[in-house]
Amino acid sequence: MKRFAALSLAVTSLCGAAIAGSDAVVYTLDDCLRIGLERNAAVANARRDVEIALHTRRDAAADAFPQLSANAACTVFDEAQTFELGGSSVEITPDQSTSAGIELSQLVYSGGKIRAALRAAVLAREYAELGLAEVKSVTARDIRLGFGGVLLAQNVLEVRRESERVLAAMLAQTEEKQRSGTASEFDVLSARVRLANEKSALIDAGNGLQLAAESLRRIANLDDSPFTVSGELAVDPVARPLDELQRAALEQRPMLQAMKRLVPLREQQAAVTAAEGLPSVRLRAGYNGSDSYSVGPSDGGWEWHWNAGATLSWNIWDGNRTRSRTASVRIEVEKVRTALEDARGMVKLEVRQAFMDAQHGAQMVESAAAAVTLAEKALAIARTRYDNGMATQLEYSEANLNLAVARLSLCAALHGRFSAVARLGHACGMDEFEAERRVE
Secondary structure, three states: OHHHHHHHHHHHHHOOOOOOOOOOEEEOHHHHHHHHHHHOHHHHHHHHHHHHHHHHHHHHHHOOOOEEEEEEEEEEOOOOEEEEEOOEEEEEEOOEEEEEEEEEEEEEEOOOHHHHHHHHHHHHHHHHHHHHHHHHHHHHHHHHHHHHHHHHHHHHHHHHHHHHHHHHHHHHHHHHHHHHOOOOHHHHHHHHHHHHHHHHHHHHHHHHHHHHHHHHHHHHOOOOOOEEEOOOOOOOOOOOOHHHHHHHHHHHOHHHHHHHHHHHHHHHHHHHHHHOOOOEEEEEEEEEEEOOOOOOOOOOOOEEEEEEEEEEEOOOOOOOHHHHHHHHHHHHHHHHHHHHHHHHHHHHHHHHHHHHHHHHHHHHHHHHHHHHHHHHHHHHHHHHHHHOOOOOHHHHHHHHHHHHHHHHHHHHHHHHHHHHHHHHHHHOOOOOOOOOOOOO
């Protein structure tokens, strides 16, 4: 482990970020995660879904509380209503009537509809919260992958710069040898061609870095100002066994937990729908007043009365509408159960794939690191031999090319394992995936 850490530190030192001006903003991975999770549109909408679920619960709970209503009315007639009684005219309705009242009612039985609606609302809130956790996990994974892409591009650029520096020094040395008569014009031209080719590769690396940076800017919603990133591609090996990681994924993955809530949520929704076909009972009490209760000329005074009672309502036949809706919701329950089992299998496969990629990446890192060590020794020997006139320019440039290829392979291997660990953390439902450290 110590040897690996030292090697990773050497690679990080070689591939340090020097890609922007001194006024560029420097972001760490934690900075990108914090900014991205604050500004991401999908995360913001998932938070709104949680708020909607909270209001849905309050709406469902409203039917369990007493309902208080007030009313007032004023009616004007074109003329008073009268009838003849014993030779005299009696007024039964004045030309203007005013009334007001207040009523308190309480639903006491609804066939279990309120209870089921409350349970459904609680489950909907949990479902929304778990959905938010899954969206945040996906966003964090994408930010990590984008961050790793920028680190890789920075490292590739720095490897190309180092190779260009070596080839530029070789060209200067070859030109000096030509002036002293120990190198030919062909040697100089060959050195210039190799340097020109490396400059083209350096330009491509710079363009690749710009594209990777813009991709990260979009994923993490970073500001438009120039920036660079600070971090390492090296991560600790994954020491936890595959079966343990798969168990953790099945227990912790927010997507699976949300789908588990969806089964009882659909069941409660089916209960709410079925309750539509059951009777409901509501108690009520009112207090009403009017200035036109009495028959005959009104004296302008108000009379007040109270009333109380119960209301039974039952939609006995609705053309099988309630039964059909209930059956549809129960079919939805079975669909969710089937989807949950399929999702469990997909998550286990996702964990296995990421785990295998991480293991493969670890092997590639070890192999590429060994190749870098050998290539560095070969270049040192070739430089010494070339300086002493014991090796040709071709041997020297080939040794430099081999070192550049080995370093690029190591960068790619480090990036591959970095990405695999990021995907493994998301697949296992871990906010901050940290592999167990091996103790040597």
